[in-house]
Amino acid sequence: MNRVKTEIPATLEEAAQAGRVCMDVKKDGQFCYHIYLEPDFAKLPEAVEPLNIKERKLCIVADSTTAELYGAELKEILKETCTYVSMFVFPAGEVNKTLNTVRDLYEHLILEKFDRKDMLVALGGGVVGDLTGFAAATYLRGIGFIQIPTTLLSQVDSSIGGKTGVDFDAYKNMVGAFHMPRLVYMNLNVLKTLPDRQFSCGMGEIIKHGLIQDSDYLEKLSTYQREIREKNYAALLWMVAGSCKVKRHVVEEDPTEQGIRAWLNFGHTIGHSVEKLKDFTLCHGECVAIGCAAAAWMSWKRELISEKEKEAAEQLLLDYQLPVRVKGLKPEDIVKTTKLDKKMDAGKVKFVLLKKIGEAFVTRDVEDEELLRASRYVCGEEIHE
Numbered sequence: 001m002n003r004v005k006t007e008i009p010a011t012l013e014e015a016a017q018a019g020r021v022c023m024d025v026k027k028d029g030q031f032c033y034h035i036y037l038e039p040d041f042a043k044l045p046e047a048v049e050p051l052n053i054k055e056r057k058l059c060i061v062a063d064s065t066t067a068e069l070y071g072a073e074l075k076e077i078l079k080e081t082c083t084y085v086s087m088f089v090f091p092a093g094e095v096n097k098t099l100n101t102v103r104d105l106y107e108h109l110i111l112e113k114f115d116r117k118d119m120l121v122a123l124g125g126g127v128v129g130d131l132t133g134f135a136a137a138t139y140l141r142g143i144g145f146i147q148i149p150t151t152l153l154s155q156v157d158s159s160i161g162g163k164t165g166v167d168f169d170a171y172k173n174m175v176g177a178f179h180m181p182r183l184v185y186m187n188l189n190v191l192k193t194l195p196d197r198q199f200s201c202g203m204g205e206i207i208k209h210g211l212i213q214d215s216d217y218l219e220k221l222s223t224y225q226r227e228i229r230e231k232n233y234a235a236l237l238w239m240v241a242g243s244c245k246v247k248r249h250v251v252e253e254d255p256t257e258q259g260i261r262a263w264l265n266f267g268h269t270i271g272h273s274v275e276k277l278k279d280f281t282l283c284h285g286e287c288v289a290i291g292c293a294a295a296a297w298m299s300w301k302r303e304l305i306s307e308k309e310k311e312a313a314e315q316l317l318l319d320y321q322l323p324v325r326v327k328g329l330k331p332e333d334i335v336k337t338t339k340l341d342k343k344m345d346a347g348k349v350k351f352v353l354l355k356k357i358g359e360a361f362v363t364r365d366v367e368d369e370e371l372l373r374a375s376r377y378v379c380g381e382e383i384h385e
């Protein structure tokens with residue numbers, strides 16, 4: 001489908017009229033890949049046409065849940081576009097986003113004689129996408145891959161921008177590579193099978209996008225709450241397109257995180273520590289929400305945003321059933337874990353705060369005491385000034 005990019009709907013009415021959206025993502029000013037937002041998988045054959053895969057093999061990588069729900073349908077569709085479709089399935093869950101699973105996938109690809117021009121297809125959430133992208137970045141020194149994100153989080157965030165990787169010894173995303181997908185194709189109606197908890201996780205990254213880059217979008221997330229929670233198609237299209245727009249802008253400016261891409265890490269410094277300390281029993285999006293509450297609190301304490309704005313940010317997260325506090329952790333452990341993370345830069349924590357609602361900035365001047373107080377805040381401790 002050589003469809004040119006379409007307008008990104010600014011309102012629900014515009015989204016209802018548009019019905020679908022196509023965006024392109026550039027790298028170094030040149031076209032890199034398309035993002036399709038569609039109501040089904042029908043246009044996928046047209047979307048893959050420009051990738052010249054007729055003489056090639058594809059391997060669908062899915063987790064146990066997405067394989068069961070959409071594997072057969074996708075295989076059937078892709079069979080018509082290439083010579084052979086293989087399938088690699090691993091058990092769902094963050095605990096499997098590891099080098100062991102990547103190793104099993106390499107073995108599968110070698111057995112199936114995948115060569116440098118064959119491609120992988122990630123069918124699933126951020127776990128599948130990050131892992132498949134990393135395998136694609138490293139197998140035979142790099143092969144192509146397609147993202148078919150099936151969670152809200154992966155549609156609005158992880159499928160775009162080419163950050164790929166796996167966890168290592170429970171350290172989040174410790175091993176990885178930047179490797180751009182050749183295509184991102186999302187069927188928004190797969191969100192109908194997504195459990196509510198996972199839908200909320202996507203809202204964590206969506207609210208993050210509003211906070212760091214687009215206050216108007218953030219405000220509408222509040223206004224359109226009913227339609228979004230009902231998973232009204234136009235509301236989903238408006239919301240997913242709006243988030244993809246924020247993410248695209250940031251990754252086009254700074255594909256390898258030398259500067260503003262770090263904004264996307266808002267809420268992730270404390271968030272990743274909570275994720276690790278809770279042994280991955282909380283989902284990524286939930287930990288990001290807790291981390292956003294901590295970073296918004298710090299921004300308020302530095303008098304960058306008002307108390308009312310800090311409260312409104314927390315309320316929006318709560319409205320979408322996300323946690324803003326964590327139980328059962330010691331604030332000191334959060335600080336210690338943060339300092340073991342890869343966000344350290346010459347001994348300083350790289351932290352993202354809000355200059356105002358809708359604009360972030362990166363700072364390296366967060367001292368342990370401030371980090372500890374923010375950790376105590378999200379642990380629900382009373383803080384006496």
Ligand SMILES: NC(=O)c1ccc[n+]([C@@H]2O[C@H](COP(=O)([O-])OP(=O)(O)OC[C@H]3O[C@@H](n4cnc5c(N)ncnc54)[C@H](O)[C@@H]3O)[C@@H](O)[C@H]2O)c1
Nearest residue numbers: 065092125126127150151153154157158163190193194284
């Ligand atoms: N690369 C990036 O830029 C980036 C950005 C954000 C998050 N991430 C990573 O993404 C991961 C989190 O991704 P996630 O929240 O999508 O989690 P996930 O991939 O674990 O998916 C959550 C659960 O939903 C199930 N699922 C997926 N699609 C479904 C559907 N349509 N219907 C029913 N069930 C479905 C999955 O099987 C899984 O059990 C984390 O590892 C995080 O670090 C990466």
Ligand SMILES: O=C(O)C(=O)C[C@@H](O)[C@H](O)[C@H](O)COP(=O)(O)O
Nearest residue numbers: 157161163172173205261264265268
């Ligand atoms: O795309 C990015 O850049 C992001 O930081 C998006 C984040 O939501 C995502 O969780 C990412 O995987 C975090 O990256 P990390 O490098 O901090 O592990």
Ligand SMILES: [Zn+2]
Nearest residue numbers: 205268284288
């Ligand atoms: Zn994230």
